[in-house]
Amino acid sequence: MESIKKQIDAFLDSAAGQDQEKLKELLAVLVDSAVKTEKMIDRLGLTDLPAFEAKKAFINSKLSDHKQSLKDSYGSIRLFNSLTKQNPDITVMELVEQTEGQLLTKRDFGRKALNKFKAWVEKHGFKIGKDIHPAYKE
Secondary structure, rough: HHHHHHHHHHHHHHHOOOOOOHHHHHHHHHHHHHHHHHHHHHHOOOHHHHHHHHHHHHHHHHHHHHHHHHHHHOOOOOOHHHHOOOOOOEEEEHHHHOOHHHHHOOOHHHHHHHHHHHHHHHOOOOOOOOOHHHHHHH
């Protein structure tokens, strides 16, 4: 938003005494910036702030906070145990940012467990192997 304000100020400062083509060019830059900002807001879900905050809390939480949720979703605690065996304090974000190949190298974590974990993560609006947008990071 700050860059849009700067562009508007620059537009207003340069508008005095300029020809129509220069004004149209500056206005096009402003509109383009506004459209890009709107798309980013939509992509991150910032139009629904409570949903955004819930996703942010989920992705930054420790996997151990979701032990019961994983058990309820998949009827077994094995998935949770295989993900937390090496690091009990691992966060959901740390796991989500790993690729499928990296996750499959974990002991007792096979293709079936990977598919269950992917489904659980996607239910919360994220995808395995993707960098988390900085807006979600605390």
